[in-house]
Structure formats: C-alpha cells, structure tokens
Amino acid sequence: MSRLKVPFRMHRTGWFLILFCVILSVRIGGWQFGFPLCALLLASLLLHEAGHMLTAIFLRVPVREFGLRLGGAYNRRACATCRRDEILIAASGPLMNLLLVVPLILVPRLGPELATFNLVLGVFNLLPFPSSDGLRILRNLRSPTIPRDMNPALSNVQPG
DSSP states (O other): OGGGOOOEEEOTTHHHHHHHHHHHHHHHHHHHHHHHHHHHHHHHHHHHHHHHHHHHHHTTOOEEEEEEETTEEEEEEOOOSSHHHHHHHHHHHHHHHHHHHHHHHTSTTTHHHHHHHHHHHHHHHHSOOTTOHHHHHHHHHHOSSOOGGGOTTTOOOOOO
C-alpha cells in the first residue's frame, strides 16, 4: 500500500494555473458554476497524471511525486526498463481522459464542458508534440532501445 503514497507538490507557478483556470471557468460557467468547473478541470488534469502513476506503480516503476505547475499537472518517476512499459505508462494518461468523456456527457450542466475538455486533453496528449505523451509513445515505438531522453542515467523527470 505504501507504493500508492505519492507526495503532491504545488509548484509556485501552479497558483497561476489555478488563477487562469478560475478566470476561464467563470467566463464559461458564470460565477455560480465557475468555481466548481475550475475544480473539476483541475481534477481532470490530476486524473490524467493518476493514470500515468497507477500504471507506473502497477509496472513497479517508482513514482517520486506529482503536482501542479504553470505548464499543467506533472509527475516525476523513474524510467521503465523496457519500451513496452514506457508506452503503457505514456498511453495511460490520455486513456484516463478518454474514459471520462462518456460518463461526463451524461452529467447535467457542467458535464458537456468537462467531457469536451477531457476529449481535447486526451487527444492533444496523443499528438507527437514536444514533451507530450504521443511523442513519448512514438519514440518508443520507433527506437530499438529506450530513447535518450528516457534513459535513466540522463534524465529523472518524466513530464505528464
């Protein structure tokens, strides 16, 4: 059970992410629904990271911490020892968001916005942009060895 205890860190720039989320959510949902929408959007980001972390823990890859920063949610973990495990860990975050889409559509008032956010987050993370899950998956599919940026000797940070 202690493997599931991963410390949370609120980076000082994470407060700007929360402020941006509040402003955006109030614009979308008004004052009445803005704060709950913000909390649920942040929960979606953290559930994305939880997908990565749970898969990593299941595959016995140590996870050191997770948290929020201006760039979004993140986790710090050791590198997996094989490409298959890296691919599974990278794919599990977007999969978590995509699994949330259908139930969220059924939630009245805020559900459609949250479903759309999770759909966009899941799909966007599968695209091969720098530091995205999609690029991590693509590099591991194309390389016979663990890519340089995934080598434990060269990097100890795996952005979410």
